[in-house]
Amino acid sequence: NAGVTQTPKFRVLKTGQSMTLLCAQDMNHEYMYWYRQDPGMGLRLIHYSVGEGTTAKGEVPDGYNVSRLKKQNFLLGLESAAPSQTSVYFCASSPGTSVKTQYFGPGTRLLVL
Amino acid sequence: AQSVTQLGSHVSVSEGALVLLRCNYSSSVPPYLFWYVQYPNQGLQLLLKYTSAATLVKGINGFEAEFKKSETSFHLTKPSAHMSDAAEYFCAVSPNQAGTALIFGKGTTLSVSS
Numbered sequence: 001n002a003g004v005t006q007t008p009k010f011r012v013l014k015t016g017q018s019m020t021l022l023c024a025q026d027m028n029h030e031y032m033y034w035y036r037q038d039p040g041m042g043l044r045l046i047h048y049s050v051g052e053g054t055t056a057k058g059e060v061p062d063g064y065n066v067s068r069l070k071k072q073n074f075l076l077g078l079e080s081a082a083p084s085q086t087s088v089y090f091c092a093s094s095p096g097t098s099v100k101t102q103y104f105g106p107g108t109r110l111l112v113l
Numbered sequence: 114a115q116s117v118t119q120l121g122s123h124v125s126v127s128e129g130a131l132v133l134l135r136c137n138y139s140s141s142v143p144p145y146l147f148w149y150v151q152y153p154n155q156g157l158q159l160l161l162k163y164t165s166a167a168t169l170v171k172g173i174n175g176f177e178a179e180f181k182k183s184e185t186s187f188h189l190t191k192p193s194a195h196m197s198d199a200a201e202y203f204c205a206v207s208p209n210q211a212g213t214a215l216i217f218g219k220g221t222t223l224s225v226s227s
Binding site for chain 1: 122145147149154155156157158159162164203207214215217218219220
């Protein structure tokens with residue numbers, strides 16, 4: 001099992017450009033999450049999904065959109081990137097039952113100039 | 114609302130010394146608690162978790178944590194630090210609902226000197 005994978009690993013954008021980050025998991029997990037990590041801030045939840053076709057906002061959703069068309073994939077989109085979105089983005093998944101452990105991907109480093 | 118506070122953003126120890134990373138939580142109901150470790154340029158890896166089965170939880174790499182309800186604490190310890198323990202450590206709490214996202218502390222960077 002590959003676990004949770006993220007594509008791309010690193011990306012540089014110019015302000016105003018758009019991009020999509022892809023998260024894939026092969027553990028048949030029901031729940032998936034997108035976090036951003038900034039120095040001294042820990043991890044903050046952007047959006048999450050409790051199942052295929054469903055999404056919900058987290059703590060810092062502004063400027064991001066998500067989609068969960070397939071159970072194994074969770075996409076994070078930036079329609080018009082801003083320098084404040086420079087961060088490391090982590091995807092995670094969990095079985096969604098009584099097991100609350102989340103399994104994390106390796107992260108995507110995004111730099112917005 | 115639940116929250117997590119990690120005391121000390123940076124902890125430095127010598128190799129072989131005791132490691133103690135502090136975590137206090139706020140929760141109105143019995144929580145699920147986690148410690149994750151992040152090595153440089155990597156994702157988060159689960160060290161251990163508390164799910165109310167036992168107050169002393171043993172994890173990977175010789176780490177353990179004790180849940181103390183009276184102190185609302187879940188401190189992480191390791192008797193003898195190794196150089197390879199140098200990393201960032203995150204404490205997290207999960208609301209008592211399936212699938213709800215974790216709430217993370219701001220992290221503690223552990224440095225180990227020889």
